[in-house]
Amino acid sequence: VALVALSSLLVTYAAAGAGTFNDSAFTADPNWEDARATWYGAPTGAGPMDDGGACGFKNTNQYPFSSMTSCGNEPIFKDGKGCGSCYQIRCTNDQSCSGNPETVVITDMNYYPVAKYHFDLSGTAFGAMAKPGLSEKLRHSGIIDIQFK
DSSP, X not given: OHHHHHHHHHHHHHHTTGGGOOGGGGSSOOSOEEXXXXXXXXXXXXXXXXXXXXXXXXXXXXXXXXXXXXXEOHHHHGGGTXXXXXXXXXXXXXXXXXXXXXXXXXXXXXXXXXXXXXXXXXXXXXXXXXXXXXXXXXXXXXXXXXXXX
């Protein structure tokens, strides 16, 4: 009897269109949030001199990080729970910005109070948000407004 009831429930569930979800139904908020970004380390580096950070990652200049790393302030770093989190970032307000999203991995904590959400990016990650040939110009912009999700 229980098997018949379960089968009936599954048929009703499928007929109601429950199986029509797509990937976007399971993703986080699709809206971009405002943040500010800075950068540190070598202009084309992974951030800290040891290529690591507070999260204990090493060789972040190599695959899979490929120098696309960032420190996050408290709402991003989350007392270490944010370590390894991936974020899409983009900048659009500077003439050097491409507007294209780039993916960064949180590898460190940032304590400098710049904004509610602050990404202190590796030089490589900061420059990756620029139009072709303008990464150095973008890095010279200082603190910039970005968006993330």
